[in-house]
Amino acid sequence: MSVTVRVPAKVNVQLAVGAARPDGFHDLANVFLAVGLYDEVTVTPADTLRVTCAGPDADQVPLDRTNLAARAAEALAGRYGREAAVHIHIAKDIPVAGGMAGGSADGAGALLACDALWGTDASREELLDICAELGSDVPFSLVGGAALGTGRGEKLTPLEVGGSFHWVFAMAVRGLSTPAVFREFDRLVEGLDVPEPVASQPLLDALAKGDPDALAAAVSNDLQPAALSLFPELADTLAAGREAGALAMLVSGSGPTTAFLTPDAESAQAVATALRTSGTCRSVRVAAGPAPGATVIDG
Numbered sequence: 194m195s196v197t198v199r200v201p202a203k204v205n206v207q208l209a210v211g212a213a214r215p216d217g218f219h220d221l222a223n224v225f226l227a228v229g230l231y232d233e234v235t236v237t238p239a240d241t242l243r244v245t246c247a248g249p250d251a252d253q254v255p256l257d258r259t260n261l262a263a264r265a266a267e268a269l270a271g272r273y274g275r276e277a278a279v280h281i282h283i284a285k286d287i288p289v290a291g292g293m294a295g296g297s298a299d300g301a302g303a304l305l306a307c308d309a310l311w312g313t314d315a316s317r318e319e320l321l322d323i324c325a326e327l328g329s330d331v332p333f334s335l336v337g338g339a340a341l342g343t344g345r346g347e348k349l350t351p352l353e354v355g356g357s358f359h360w361v362f363a364m365a366v367r368g369l370s371t372p373a374v375f376r377e378f379d380r381l382v383e384g385l386d387v388p389e390p391v392a393s394q395p396l397l398d399a400l401a402k403g404d405p406d407a408l409a410a411a412v413s414n415d416l417q418p419a420a421l422s423l424f425p426e427l428a429d430t431l432a433a434g435r436e437a438g439a440l441a442m443l444v445s446g447s448g449p450t451t452a453f454l455t456p457d458a459e460s461a462q463a464v465a466t467a468l469r470t471s472g473t474c475r476s477v478r479v480a481a482g483p484a485p486g487a488t489v490i491d492g
């Protein structure tokens with residue numbers, strides 16, 4: 194018997210970053226929107242814990258115990274005093290090291306899949322606690338939809354969304370490491386007074402109304418200057434999207450995936466076509482959000 198869970202990618206429509214905390218993390222006002230690009234995580238009983246992965250970026254995914262899906266299975270097994278004896282297969286469609294929380298998605302997916310396979314019947318709170326131990330973005334991958342993440346991003350408040358937003362994502366030729374981008378943020382703000390991160394009310398209103406023009410006027414990402422500093426060519430991708438008529442363009446989280454907000458599904462296709470021919474990115478995908486969080490689709 195196997196269980197398969199589908200888990201979405203995310204884009205951060207606002208990412209406000211505070212000063213580095215004593216523990217090295219940064220307080221955030223992180224407005225997550227789940228989008229319809231998915232990994233599928235399948236767990237099957239096995240003699241020992243084993244991870245396999247298929248998909249365009251599969252060669253960049255670690256298959257050892259550092260894989261977030263393996264860590265999730267071990268964390269749940271540890272709490273319930275059992276062995277994490279499962280084969281975890283990841284059908285990966287979310288770009289790796291792209292600022293779209295692909296690893297976090299696999300962590301949340303494996304957790305939910307193992308919970309169903311083993312019949313542990315952990316409460317939502319318990320699953321969210323394990324997610325927060327695995328990484329700052331993992332709780333949101335479980336929950337999906339739209340949410341404000343505070344603390345290091347793990348404390349979630351669900352947000353109302355009044356419609357579907359149409360996005361184009363441009364994948365870059367290489368990845369960016371999240372810690373390296375936060376370190377670059379620290380370097381760029383050195384000597385400056387970094388304000389407390391707060392969610393933008395106009396942005397929350399735009400989400401609630403489902404108004405793409407208002408959302409376009411309100412999106413922001415405090416990590417964008419750091420991502421551009423480490424990966425200057427991203428400015429060319431952003432410019433290509435602007436020329437193609439996107440309402441707004443920004444780096445997704447720590448990058449280097451760039452995200453383009455468009456008025457509707459048809460204009461998303463047009464912006465995608467222009468980006469594909471611009472020669473400024475590796476590949477282009479269209480996806481709408483909000484999308485549901487981790488969901489058992491089989492088993």
Ligand SMILES: C[C@@](CO)(OP(=O)(O)O)[C@H](O)COP(=O)(O)OP(=O)(O)OC[C@H]1O[C@@H](n2ccc(N)nc2=O)[C@H](O)[C@@H]1O
Pocket residue numbers: 205208217218219220221223291292293294295297327328329330331344345346371372375445446447448
């Ligand atoms: C930046 C964001 C925006 O959603 O995502 P990505 O763009 O990478 O997907 C997240 O904050 C990434 O979350 P996640 O990838 O889960 O990070 P974690 O494993 O918790 O932390 C990895 C490293 O990122 C830095 N980090 C992360 C979160 C945070 N609030 N402050 C930090 O300084 C720390 O250096 C930490 O050691």
Ligand SMILES: Nc1ncnc2c1ncn2[C@@H]1O[C@H](COP(=O)(O)OP(=O)(O)O)[C@@H](O)[C@H]1O
Pocket residue numbers: 253254255259260261262283288289290291292293294295296297299300369371447448
């Ligand atoms: N299941 C996983 N899928 C992808 N990357 C993983 C996974 N588990 C651990 N990682 C590690 O996490 C790093 C960040 O990957 P990812 O979560 O895709 O990007 P981001 O943090 O930018 O959203 C990868 O470079 C990889 O070393």
